[in-house]
Amino acid sequence: MNSTQLEQNFESKLAKNETIEPKDWMPDNYRKHLIRQVSQHAHSEVVGMLPEGNWITRAPSLRRKMVLLAKVQDEGGHGLYLYSAAETLGITRNELIDQLLTGKAKYSSIFNYPTLTWADIGAIGWLVDGAAIMNQVMLQRTSYGPYARAMVRICKEESFHQRQGYEIMCVLAKGTTEQKAMAQDALNRWWWPSLMMFGPTDDKSPNTANAIKWKIKRESNDELRQKFVNQTQPQAELIGLHVPDKDLKWNEAKKGFDFGTPDWDEFYQVIAGNGPCNKARLTARQKAHDNGAWVREAAASYAKKHMSTVAA
Numbered sequence: 001m002n003s004t005q006l007e008q009n010f011e012s013k014l015a016k017n018e019t020i021e022p023k024d025w026m027p028d029n030y031r032k033h034l035i036r037q038v039s040q041h042a043h044s045e046v047v048g049m050l051p052e053g054n055w056i057t058r059a060p061s062l063r064r065k066m067v068l069l070a071k072v073q074d075e076g077g078h079g080l081y082l083y084s085a086a087e088t089l090g091i092t093r094n095e096l097i098d099q100l101l102t103g104k105a106k107y108s109s110i111f112n113y114p115t116l117t118w119a120d121i122g123a124i125g126w127l128v129d130g131a132a133i134m135n136q137v138m139l140q141r142t143s144y145g146p147y148a149r150a151m152v153r154i155c156k157e158e159s160f161h162q163r164q165g166y167e168i169m170c171v172l173a174k175g176t177t178e179q180k181a182m183a184q185d186a187l188n189r190w191w192w193p194s195l196m197m198f199g200p201t202d203d204k205s206p207n208t209a210n211a212i213k214w215k216i217k218r219e220s221n222d223e224l225r226q227k228f229v230n231q232t233q234p235q236a237e238l239i240g241l242h243v244p245d246k247d248l249k250w251n252e253a254k255k256g257f258d259f260g261t262p263d264w265d266e267f268y269q270v271i272a273g274n275g276p277c278n279k280a281r282l283t284a285r286q287k288a289h290d291n292g293a294w295v296r297e298a299a300a301s302y303a304k305k306h307m308s309t310v311a312a
């Protein structure tokens, strides 16, 4: 097939909602777009283990500790499926990790905020996993097959994460005055950064047009942010917590909430590397990478030995 036919074939698959698979022809920019997004997503899952991992030793009961351990392990697993999906696009794991550690690749802004109290673990599950699912449900139908398939399992696990976080918030909100205040304080600190997870407003989102055209994203940043607010405000109200937004009010005409504007200057500072925990997060990942060198070397040496046995 010549290049025009290849392109027509690609477009026709998209039009029929068929997935694009690793061996299919795809435009270079589609491939680059996906490597950027899937790897940013993988890095987010792995860096996202750090703020919660910080609380595993301090979880208030054995049950909470077991649940949190399982959740953090799930996030590690999500990172691994997503790195594998990114590798099918023709980039190596080493290159991906190098991009993270040298600051060339982004990861979600949300993981650059500190976890100060136990209620933050509730707020992360409820709000951060809640925002993640809102964004990821559509990604189960993303046009690139390996990414779409990875998202199916990830969404199931994220749903459990969201529920465990909301359950922590319910218990704290029904607890002592101090516990309720701790839950409210966590909501106050995590609300706006959670809205920023959906990315800049549509008019300032350079990647959305191609993402929608190529059916990588099926909904825009603003559409998903709106859905998240509509879903989350009633959950806060149900447990007697208040979303820290004086502009939040029901709009009957649009059947959704009007809400205030996140501090976009803060968002751009955080994604430029200047958030409260950016340096600590990358230092922790670099240390883990260095400490894991012997495991990678052993695995490579075993694979080499195994290959020579098979060849013999």
Ligand code: FAQ
Binding pocket: 036, 037, 040, 041, 042, 044, 045, 048, 049, 075, 106, 107, 108, 109, 110, 124, 128, 129, 132, 135, 196, 197, 198, 199, 200, 204, 205, 206, 207, 208, 211, 217, 221, 271
């Ligand atoms: N943080 O043109 P757009 C999780 C960047 S997983 C940092 O709108 P796009 C699980 C963006 O990369 C959370 N950077 O970009 C968990 C671009 O820069 P670039 C992660 C951001 O791609 C829970 C520039 O700004 N989820 O939480 C952010 O169309 C609990 C312009 O933006 C995913 O990655 C941000 N928030 O839309 C784990 C889902 N927003 O690359 C542990 C997949 C934007 O051109 C505990 N990703 N930027 O230099 C996506 O859906 C999209 O990539 C968006 C951004 C929506 C994140």
